[in-house]
Amino acid sequence: xxxxxxxxKFRLDGGMPMVIPFIISNxxxxxxxxxxxxxxxxxxxxxxxxxxxxxxxxxxxxxxxHLPLRNAVRGTxxxxxxxxxxxxDTYVSASDNLTDKQVYAMIALAQDLVVSAKVDATLGTTTGxxxxxxxxxILTTDSTQLDEDSATTSVANFLTIPGRNAASxxxxxxxxxxxxxxxxxxxxxxxVAQTT
Numbered sequence: 001x002x003x004x005x006x007x008x009k010f011r012l013d014g015g016m017p018m019v020i021p022f023i024i025s026n027x028x029x030x031x032x033x034x035x036x037x038x039x040x041x042x043x044x045x046x047x048x049x050x051x052x053x054x055x056x057x058x059x060x061x062x063x064x065x066h067l068p069l070r071n072a073v074r075g076t077x078x079x080x081x082x083x084x085x086x087x088x089d090t091y092v093s094a095s096d097n098l099t100d101k102q103v104y105a106m107i108a109l110a111q112d113l114v115v116s117a118k119v120d121a122t123l124g125t126t127t128g129x130x131x132x133x134x135x136x137x138i139l140t141t142d143s144t145q146l147d148e149d150s151a152t153t154s155v156a157n158f159l160t161i162p163g164r165n166a167a168s169x170x171x172x173x174x175x176x177x178x179x180x181x182x183x184x185x186x187x188x189x190x191x192v193a194q195t196t
Contacts, residue, residue: 132160
């Protein structure tokens with residue numbers, strides 16, 4: 001399966017992505033590959049505003065007993081709506097998710113994590129969107145994509161970095177995607193501080 005959204009690739013230190021379970025906010029729609037933010041005491045939500053900092057990326061959904069939703073029974077193990085898809089499963093949480101069935105998103109933490117990100121238009125249309133060292137913002141209408149025409153040399157949500165080819169940020173497995181790293185981060189410490 002190749003999810004449409006952000007695809008974690010590797011950490012800057014060469015290690016594997018760090019993935020943690022994080023409870024999903026009430027009445028929230030999340031898709032595998034979504035960029036997320038932690039909301040102190042209220043769970044995880046899509047980070048779909050340019051002012052949002054990146055906490056991590058959804059990799060899957062599990063029950064509070066860590067059973068994958070794909071194998072769980074609706075009404076018994078979870079409430080809400082779960083829709084499997086080869087492009088990335090989607091989950092819409094119940095209005096009482098924080099206190100009742102408690103479905104979690106498995107989150108690959110954004111700090112030091114290189115991802116392959118889908119861009120909403122042809123790379124290179126805007127100067128720099130296909131070049132290493134440029135910044136791009138999230139597409140505010142879709143938290144699984146970057147906004148191609150936001151390419152800039154000023155700090156924005158994501159910084160393009162070299163992928164497998166040191167001279168290019170373009171993902172050679174899918175040339176509509178770029179290798180990047182979150183430039184504006186919400187760390188685990190930031191998320192914990194919001195709850196206290």
